[in-house]
Amino acid sequence: xxxxxxxxxxxxxxxxxxxxxxxxxxxxxxxxxxxxxxxxxxxxxxxxxxxxxxxxxxxxxxxxxxxxxxxxxxxxxxxxxxxxxxxxxxxxxxxxxxxxxxxxxxxxxxxxxxxxxxxxxxxxxxxxxxxxxxxxxxxxxxxxxxxxxxxxxxxxxxxxxxxxxxxxxxxxxxxxxxxxxxxxxxxxxxxxxxxxxxxxxxxxxxxxxxxxxxxxxxxxxxxxxxxxxxxxxxxxxxxxxxxxxxxxxxxxxxxxxxxxxxxxxxxxxxxxxxxxxxxxxxxxxxxxxxxxxxxxxxxxxxxxxxxxxxxxxxxxxxxxxxxxxxxxxxxxxxxxxxxxxxxxxxxxxxxxxxxxxx
Numbered sequence: 001x002x003x004x005x006x007x008x009x010x011x012x013x014x015x016x017x018x019x020x021x022x023x024x025x026x027x028x029x030x031x032x033x034x035x036x037x038x039x040x041x042x043x044x045x046x047x048x049x050x051x052x053x054x055x056x057x058x059x060x061x062x063x064x065x066x067x068x069x070x071x072x073x074x075x076x077x078x079x080x081x082x083x084x085x086x087x088x089x090x091x092x093x094x095x096x097x098x099x100x101x102x103x104x105x106x107x108x109x110x111x112x113x114x115x116x117x118x119x120x121x122x123x124x125x126x127x128x129x130x131x132x133x134x135x136x137x138x139x140x141x142x143x144x145x146x147x148x149x150x151x152x153x154x155x156x157x158x159x160x161x162x163x164x165x166x167x168x169x170x171x172x173x174x175x176x177x178x179x180x181x182x183x184x185x186x187x188x189x190x191x192x193x194x195x196x197x198x199x200x201x202x203x204x205x206x207x208x209x210x211x212x213x214x215x216x217x218x219x220x221x222x223x224x225x226x227x228x229x230x231x232x233x234x235x236x237x238x239x240x241x242x243x244x245x246x247x248x249x250x251x252x253x254x255x256x257x258x259x260x261x262x263x264x265x266x267x268x269x270x271x272x273x274x275x276x277x278x279x280x281x282x283x284x285x286x287x288x289x290x291x292x293x294x295x296x297x298x299x300x301x302x303x304x305x306x307x308x309x310x311x312x313x314x315x316x317x318x319x320x321x322x323x324x325x326x327x328x329x330x331x332x333x334x335x336x337x338x339x340x341x342x343x344x345x346x347x348x349x350x351x352x353x354x355x356x357x358x
Contacts, residue, residue, distance in 0.1 A: 001277065001278075001279065001280070001306060002240065002241060002279040002280075003304065003305060003306075004240075004278050005209050005238065005240065005245070005279035005280070006279055006304070006305025006306060007304075007305050008208070008209060008247075009207065009208070009209070009279075009280070009305070010262075010302075010305050011256070011272065012050035012205065012206050012208055013030070013207070013270050014026060014029065014030075014049075014206075015048060015049065015257075015262055015264075015271060015302075016049065016256055016259065016262075017256055017257070017259050018050055018223060018256070018257060019047060019048040019049050019050060020049060020050070020062070021050050021053070022049075023045045023049065023057065023058045023061040023062075023066065023067050023079075024061060024066045024067050024081050026045045026048045026049060026146050027045065027067050027079045027080060027081050028081045028083070028084065029206050030202070030203070030204075030207070030269055031084070031088075031199060031202030031203055031206060032072060032073060032078040032079065032080050032084070032088065033045065033078060033080075033269055034076060034077070034078055034151050034267045034268075034269060034272055035069055035077045035078055035079045035267075035269060036076050036077040036267065037113065037265070037266050038069070038077075038175075039057050039266070040061075040265030040266050040299065041077075041079060041265065041267070041343070042055055042058040042059065043055075043265045043348060044264070044265050044267075044268050044269065045058050045067075045079070045264075046058055046348045047262065047263070047264070047344070047345075047348075049074070051344065051347070052347070053352050054347070054348055054349075055349055055350065056350065059170075061171070062167070062170070063169040063170055064169070065082060065169070065178075065183050065184070066081075066082070066135040067079050067080070067081060067083055068080055068081070068166045068167050068183060068184065069072070069166070069167040069175075070085065070089070070160045070165075070166040070167060071096065071160045071161065072085070072088050072089050072092060072093070072096075072160075072161075073092045073096070073218070073219050073220045074090070074096065074220045075096055075099055075100055075157070077107065082183065082184035082187055083184075083187060084187075085163075085166060085180065085186065085187055085188055086159075086163055086180070086184065086185050086187035086188065087188055087189055087190040087195045087198070087299065088190060088195070088199070089160070089161065089163050089185075090163065090190075090195070091163040091190075091192065091195040091196065091199065092219065092220050092221065093121075093162070093163075094142060095221065096157075096161055096220060096242055097158070097161055097220075100157065100158075103154065103161070103176055104154055104158075106357070107150055107151050107154055108151075109151060109154055109155065109158075113145070113155075114158045116143075116145065117140055117145050117147065117155045117158075117159075118155070118158060118159045118162060118164055120135055120139060120140050120143045120145065121139070121140070121155075121156070121159050121164065121165060121177070122158075122159075122179065124136060124139040125165065125168075125177060125178060125179045125182075126179065127182075128178065128182055129247055130168035130169060130171070130176035130177065130178050131168075131176055131177060132171060132175065132176050132177075133152060133156060133175070133177070136152070136156070136177065137152050140152070140155075140311055143284045145167050156177065156278075159177075160180075160343060163177060163180050163187045164179065164180060165177045165178065165180055166178060166180045166183050166184065168183065180356075182216045184289075188247075193228075193232065196221075196225055196228060196229045196232065197229055197232040199219060199221075199229065200215070200226070200229030200230060200232070200233045200235070200248070201233050201248055201249070203215055203218060203219065204230075204233070204235050204247055204248035204249075205247075205248045205249040207269070207273050207274075208235075208245070208246060208247035208248060209238060209240070209245035209246065209279075210246060210247075210273070210274065211243060211244060211245055211246070211274075211275070212226050212246070213275040213276050214226060214232065214273065214274045214275050215229070215230075215246075216275070217274070217275035218273045218274075219274075230246060233248055234248075235247065235248045236248065241278070243276065243278060252341060259336035259337060259340065259341060260303060260304060260333065260334060260336055260337040261301065261302065261303050261308075261338045261340070261341050262302040262310055262341055263299065263300075263301060263341050263342065263345055264299065264300045264301075264302055265299050266297060266298055266299050267297075267302075268300070270302070271300060271307075276297060280305065280306060280307065281306070281307065298310045298311075298312070299311045299312060299313075301325075301326065301338070303330070303334050303337070307327070308325075308326060308327055308328060308330070309324060309325050309326035309327045309328075309330075310325045310327075311323065311324045311325065312325075318351065318352065319351065319352040319353065319354055320346075320349060320351060320352065320353045320354070321353075321354050321356070322342060322345070322353050322354065322355050322356070323356050323357075324338060324342075324355065324356070324357045324358075325357075325358070326357065330357075333354045335357075338355075338357070339355065341353045
């Protein structure tokens with residue numbers, strides 16, 4: 001555990017430093033934000049933005065296309081900006097496709113089927129026809145391609161990786177797909193080295209101090225590419241407790257939040273972006289038996305930069321019930337800080353939140 005690294009990361013992640021007003025600015029600063037759990041991922045943006053931002057603001061940004069959701073860098077959903085989606089996809093998609101190839105073979109998704117299916121999808125979505133996955137499955141069925149379940153999901157991921165589709169606006173609570181050129185017109189393409197350098201700048205500015213292994217894990221790039229990115233951007237090298245960390249850029253300016261405790265959602269970038277976990281362990285090993293699984297896969301209570309518990313929510317009537325499970329005894333000041341951060345979460349949701357601890 002290294003409190004110094006943890007505190008610097010909290011600032012760079014915009015968790016303890018007052019962030020911007022727009023969701024797209026948070027996503028752009030971080031480079032990409034893991035978002036397979038959509039509702040918690042909106043809070044991951046909200047907690048990094050200025051006070052007063054509500055869930056509805058993030059939802060509006062998503063529906064208007066200011067932030068997009070797609071599979072990129074790793075075989076999982078991420079929020080990205082329209083300005084970044086194409087060069088990011090072109091830089092990292094080949095690695096994701098290689099990872100997915102054995103699964104596609106087991107699902108009998110050969111290159112001909114993937115190409116044919118993607119063409120059907122492209123025709124169906126033309127002229128801003130935003131369709132759900134189920135609706136696209138029906139179009140594929142009419143074209144003679146039986147697609148459902150995992151086969152359909154993998155075909156849609158392939159279409160994303162090929163820069164054909166990305167997220168469209170939600171239809172009620174359902175997600176839709178859109179053509180990427182229509183959702184992000186003019187999205188720039190970059191020469192490979194320039195894309196590598198830009199991704200390195202984004203990661204080590206917003207996630208540093210971080211190791212090469214962290215960057216490889218987060219980006220899905222090869223180690224050689226990660227090291228080349230570091231060389232091109234001239235990142236700063238630090239040796240801390242026998243491990244080499246890297247940072248980039250000047251210290252970000254702006255007011256700091258006077259918060260000791262934070263409620264981070266499942267898969268938050270502060271937790272999932274790092275392969276080397278010496279600086280921020282994911283919970284005391286001796287208490288692992290009290291947890292329902294790795295903290296990476298739960299909502300986490302962060303106190304002083306360290307994982308100090310988990311939390312979960314349920315709904316009862318018009319209220320949200322938030323149950324916090326500390327992994328150690330919280331001091332009085334930490335308990336007050338927990339109440340304060342729950343109040344902030346309540347303002348984000350724009351609904352009542354009742355807290356229980358234990």
